Amino acid sequence: MTALIILAVVIVIIVLMYNSLVAKKNQVDNIFAGIDAVLKKRYNLIPNLVSSVQQYMQHERGILEKVTELRSQAMKPGISDEQKIALDKQITSALGSIMVAVESYPELKANTNIMHLQRTLSEVEAQISAARRAYNQAVTDYNNAIEMIPTNILANMMNYRRKQVFEITEDERKNVDVGALFKQ
Amino acid sequence: MKSASELTDFYYTELYDSLQELEQERNAVRKKVLTLFGILGALSLLIIGAIYNSCHCFNESYIWVGVGATAIGGFGFRWLISGYRSGFKEKIIRPLIEAIEKELHYAPDAAIPQSLFQFSHLFEQRIDRFRGNDLVRGTLDGVSLQFSDIHAEHRSRDSKGREHWSTIFQGLFIVADFNKHFKGRTLILPDLAENLFGSFIGGMLQSRNFTKDQLVRMDDPAFEKAFVVYGTDQIEARYILTHTMMQRLLKLKKDTGSKVYVSFNGEKIMIAIDYDKDLFEPTVFSSLLSIDQAMGYIRTLRSSIGIVEELKLNEKLWSKT
Numbered sequence: 001m002t003a004l005i006i007l008a009v010v011i012v013i014i015v016l017m018y019n020s021l022v023a024k025k026n027q028v029d030n031i032f033a034g035i036d037a038v039l040k041k042r043y044n045l046i047p048n049l050v051s052s053v054q055q056y057m058q059h060e061r062g063i064l065e066k067v068t069e070l071r072s073q074a075m076k077p078g079i080s081d082e083q084k085i086a087l088d089k090q091i092t093s094a095l096g097s098i099m100v101a102v103e104s105y106p107e108l109k110a111n112t113n114i115m116h117l118q119r120t121l122s123e124v125e126a127q128i129s130a131a132r133r134a135y136n137q138a139v140t141d142y143n144n145a146i147e148m149i150p151t152n153i154l155a156n157m158m159n160y161r162r163k164q165v166f167e168i169t170e171d172e173r174k175n176v177d178v179g180a181l182f183k184q
Numbered sequence: 185m186k187s188a189s190e191l192t193d194f195y196y197t198e199l200y201d202s203l204q205e206l207e208q209e210r211n212a213v214r215k216k217v218l219t220l221f222g223i224l225g226a227l228s229l230l231i232i233g234a235i236y237n238s239c240h241c242f243n244e245s246y247i248w249v250g251v252g253a254t255a256i257g258g259f260g261f262r263w264l265i266s267g268y269r270s271g272f273k274e275k276i277i278r279p280l281i282e283a284i285e286k287e288l289h290y291a292p293d294a295a296i297p298q299s300l301f302q303f304s305h306l307f308e309q310r311i312d313r314f315r316g317n318d319l320v321r322g323t324l325d326g327v328s329l330q331f332s333d334i335h336a337e338h339r340s341r342d343s344k345g346r347e348h349w350s351t352i353f354q355g356l357f358i359v360a361d362f363n364k365h366f367k368g369r370t371l372i373l374p375d376l377a378e379n380l381f382g383s384f385i386g387g388m389l390q391s392r393n394f395t396k397d398q399l400v401r402m403d404d405p406a407f408e409k410a411f412v413v414y415g416t417d418q419i420e421a422r423y424i425l426t427h428t429m430m431q432r433l434l435k436l437k438k439d440t441g442s443k444v445y446v447s448f449n450g451e452k453i454m455i456a457i458d459y460d461k462d463l464f465e466p467t468v469f470s471s472l473l474s475i476d477q478a479m480g481y482i483r484t485l486r487s488s489i490g491i492v493e494e495l496k497l498n499e500k501l502w503s504k505t
Contacts (some may be wrong), residue, residue, distance in 0.1 A: 027418075031418055031419065034418075034419045035419075038419075081463055093483070123364075126364075126423060127419070129422075129426075130420070130421075130422035130423035130426075131419045131421050131422075133403055133421050134418040134419045134421075135420045136403070137401055137403065137418075138418070141401075
């Protein structure tokens with residue numbers, strides 16, 4: 001009888017650990033789907049941005065071509081999550097350079113279409129930043145669970161592997177300061 | 185917005201005549217109140233003495249004498265100060281609000297409706313009695329803002345069927361437009377569980393709170409220590425609660441020195457600040473001319489109206505216009 005009770009308790013603990021691991025993995029996947037959705041919003045804005053600024057930005061042609069190329073790579077079907085994370089980092093940096101360059105062109109800064117694009121892009125950037133933070137928290141919870149005793153044993157049997165987090169720079173931690181951008 | 189010192193100057197210079205008048209009224213009211221309390225106290229003692237002389241015993245009739253005297257005292261107090269109270273609100277609070285912002289309207293006897301209070305989802309207990317006053321509403325820097333005193337109570341009965349009233353919330357309730365689009369609901373509550381049981385057990389209890397939405401763990405240790413966040417959408421909660429917004433809410437908590445509850449729902453921000461007392465009420469037993477009294481009214485009004493500026497709700501940086 002005692003052996004049966006112990007067995008039942010062990011089974012319940014295993015089931016709870018299994019469910020907790022699956023829930024954490026699903027949470028990571030769900031939030032990554034959210035990131036995908038906001039990244040797509042940004043990809044949709046890029047052609048509009050490039051076509052609006054390219055006639056003015058002769059010296060920055062290289063960066064405009066680079067951002068277009070990165071966008072087409074990111075839009076390819078079947079790329080891995082790790083590749084998406086790497087491309088996102090490069091696109092963020094390229095878009096940042098374009099936005100800084102816009103400041104050197106008074107006719108662009110005053111253009112209502114560009115101003116609207118800047119606002120929309122800043123909003124999307126804030127959403128991406130929020131999605132990255134949510135993803136990183138979910139990945140941290142998941143990574144902790146697959147490395148800590150005793151869930152690591154079960155995670156190993158389930159072939160769960162560590163996931164990569166998005167690197168968040170100090171600038172991003174301070175948020176997208178659109179106010180400062182407009183004042184420049 | 186006028187600074188606290190400018191408002192203090194306004195209080196003592198522009199409102200001086202009204203303050204003098206009200207101070208005289210307060211002294212007269214104070215005497216009447218003290219006389220009433222004295223008579224009630226003496227009468228109660230006489231009745232208790234008479235009961236004791238007749239039966240030489242202690243029974244629950246003494247309690248009823250106490251309850252009756254308190255009820256008559258409370259009713260009498262409210263009746264005696266009613267004229268002075270409304271004079272104070274019209275002559276002092278209204279000009280102060282207008283001095284802070286002309287676009288704001290003041291209704292001393294109105295309050296934020298119960299439906300809006302419940303819409304915040306900050307307090308899920310059943311409300312059996314809902315009262316409030318001192319409603320201020322209007323537009324500030326293009327942001328719609330309203331706030332009032334609120335007292336929400338819950339009724340329960342003990343095993344003997346006796347009725348008990350407990351306060352769900354008493355304090356200031358503020359509702360304003362929020363400058364970002366969002367669809368879901370995000371609640372920020374004081375972190376009681378982690379403060380009581382530590383971060384490990386407290387965190388476990390919070391994540392297993394089935395009456396709330398999903399637990400949202402924030403990446404700011406100071407904020408996470410002070411508050412617990414629940415939301416319908418993990419990403420949206422972080423879109424609203426940027427690092428700067430978390431810092432601003434922490435500052436708000438520090439400045440008020442009270443428990444702060446925040447709800448983001450229906451594209452509005454709703455803030456409940458637990459003061460555990462009725463604000464903007466005139467003092468009866470201390471002078472209206474005292475600097476502490478003046479600063480108390482000014483500070484509360486300024487911080488309530490200043491929420492728009494403090495949380496930068498007026499920044500229309502996003503596509504929402």
